[in-house]
Amino acid sequence: MKENNTFDIARLARQASQATPQVAQLTAEQKNTLLQAMADKIRQHHQLLLSENQKDIEAGRVKGLTEAMLDRLLLTESRVEGIASAIEDIIHLEDPVGRLGDFSERPNGIKVGKMRIPLGVIAMIYEARPNVTAEAAALCLKSGNGVILRGGSEAVHSNRAIAQFWHQVLEQANLPTAIITIVPNTDRSVISELLKLNEDIDLVIPRGGEALIRYVTENSRIPVIQHYKGVCHLYIDEQADLEKAVAILVNGKTQRPSACNAIETLLVHSEVSDVFLPKAVQTMAEFNVIIHACPQSRDFFDNAQLATDEDYHAEYLAQEIAVKVVDDYEAAIEHIQTYTSDHTEVIVTENEARGQDFIRRINSSVVMVNASSRFSDGGELGLGAEIGISTSKLHAFGPMGLEALTTEKFVVLGEGQVRE
Numbered sequence: 249m250k251e252n253n254t255f256d257i258a259r260l261a262r263q264a265s266q267a268t269p270q271v272a273q274l275t276a277e278q279k280n281t282l283l284q285a286m287a288d289k290i291r292q293h294h295q296l297l298l299s300e301n302q303k304d305i306e307a308g309r310v311k312g313l314t315e316a317m318l319d320r321l322l323l324t325e326s327r328v329e330g331i332a333s334a335i336e337d338i339i340h341l342e343d344p345v346g347r348l349g350d351f352s353e354r355p356n357g358i359k360v361g362k363m364r365i366p367l368g369v370i371a372m373i374y375e376a377r378p379n380v381t382a383e384a385a386a387l388c389l390k391s392g393n394g395v396i397l398r399g400g401s402e403a404v405h406s407n408r409a410i411a412q413f414w415h416q417v418l419e420q421a422n423l424p425t426a427i428i429t430i431v432p433n434t435d436r437s438v439i440s441e442l443l444k445l446n447e448d449i450d451l452v453i454p455r456g457g458e459a460l461i462r463y464v465t466e467n468s469r470i471p472v473i474q475h476y477k478g479v480c481h482l483y484i485d486e487q488a489d490l491e492k493a494v495a496i497l498v499n500g501k502t503q504r505p506s507a508c509n510a511i512e513t514l515l516v517h518s519e520v521s522d523v524f525l526p527k528a529v530q531t532m533a534e535f536n537v538i539i540h541a542c543p544q545s546r547d548f549f550d551n552a553q554l555a556t557d558e559d560y561h562a563e564y565l566a567q568e569i570a571v572k573v574v575d576d577y578e579a580a581i582e583h584i585q586t587y588t589s590d591h592t593e594v595i596v597t598e599n600e601a602r603g604q605d606f607i608r609r610i611n612s613s614v615v616m617v618n619a620s621s622r623f624s625d626g627g628e629l630g631l632g633a634e635i636g637i638s639t640s641k642l643h644a645f646g647p648m649g650l651e652a653l654t655t656e657k658f659v660v661l662g663e664g665q666v667r668e
Contacts, residue, residue: 257441258448260429261396264369265448267426268394272366276343279390282417283339286386287332289413294328300405301378308402316506316565320376321403331379334633335386341632344651345392348659359661364654366392368450371442372635373398373464375456378406383633384453385414385428391653394427396449398442400456401434443468453636453648458563473648474640477563478508478591480621483580483606484524485597486517492618493596494527499620500594502535506565508637509592509624513560513570515580521545521573528571537567544573560587577602581609588612590639592624613639613646 271279290297301323308318344364351361370393372384381397388395399407411430418425431438443452446469453473454464465472482500484493500511516524525548532539532549539552540559546552549571559570560583574580584593592614595606603617614624624647626634631649638644644652 257431257433257438258445260426260431261369261371261442261445261448263424263426264394264396264429267424268366268369270423271389271394271427272345272392274392276345278421279343279392280339282389282421282423283335283386285417285420286382286413287335287339289417290328290332290335290382290410293409293413294325297328297406297409298323298325300409303405304378304403311402313402314566317376317402319504319506321378321406323378323406327379331382334379334383334627337627338386338390338632338650341390341650343390344654351661356665357663358665361659361661362656363659364651365657367653367655369394369396369448370635370653371396371398371449371452371470373439373442373452373454373456373460375400375460376403377455378403378410380455381407381410381430382414384635387633387635387650387653389427391650393653394429396429396431396442398431398438399434404434439464440467443470446470455636471643473636473638473644475508475591475637476639477589478510478637479512479561479563479587479589480509480592480594480624481513481515481584481588482511482594482621483515483574483584483596484517484520485577485580485595485599485602486519487599487602488517488520488524488596489598489618490520490524490527493524494531496594496596496618496620497528498531498535499622501532501537501569502567503620503622505567507622508563508565509621510565511569511594511621512562512564513572513583513587515583516545516571516573517577517580518544518573518575525549525571525573532569535567537569540568540570542572545571563589581606584610584612591637592616592621594619594621613637 347364348361351359353359370388374380385395414428415425449470452468452470454461458476461476529548539549540555541552542555555570590612593610593612594616597603607615626647626649634647637647
């Protein structure tokens, strides 16, 4: 196969489209059996997967990938187990396909309801994150969809190993491997060809840097789930429990700064800034967090850089944060509404009415009161593994799980009625 040949890419998509009806007709039990076989295979061959991943890490260092990108790429024993466990979590989720509901009877006696059905063929275009190859395929399989996976060159060895496991599972069940299609060419030019195949692909989900997602959005003939970046805010209210606030800040910023749900901007009410910021200074220093501070907060930190407007738009994906003291709650709301990426926003407050007002007025995909932004994740929110996060409101908003990979068709039950 000539991997960069347009005809071959189109053929891959057509084969996926033709194979997809077979997975759409599988029972929940059959799909769960396939998922368990995949989880078992990952555990059984975890050393092979780690070995292939190490090749990607070594190549990434030679290419000069950022620490954030290397962290997303890295697989460890615990992360491999996390992939297997995430697949098993999907097994325990209710299968949405075929679910009937919302039946009502019309005056003429017909009964009208809706049934959940798969979307069809989903194309995943993503950078690093080899776990996507396993988890996105698992979600698509459980929701009755076919999937075309086009991973980046930085994770080529890891992705091929995981794809090999998937194909072995499908072959053992006498199912076509095209249900989970891996694009063998990592050249970026292939993306432009995939994005034209709207007759065989029903939805595109890009995961990666802002440049990739904008390119996909601007060049696709196929509907695209958009998530440009995660500029997540943490606001410390004047009625906050400051011990809670410190813990939420430390977890949200430092636990895994390369994640899109990490805190990038800290907003502090002026009435508690003199007490809270010294606590923040101590904890941020322990993790060597680079600080971009406003004039009112800069003197609290050693070697803090003066924050610019660009800093408040920034998704650092590193041990780096913008800090701003706000005069009041309204100023915090205004700042978030100005700089939000519609991902996740957090308020820390003991005032229940203030927390409820924050929920009503902030319309990001996830809004939290007194909890770490790191919970903005499909698994943590009860969805099982997520296929992505949508920061556009159609057709899904926020972390996307099984139900977001289905749509509804109308079902009409009659007894011979005809329209007059």
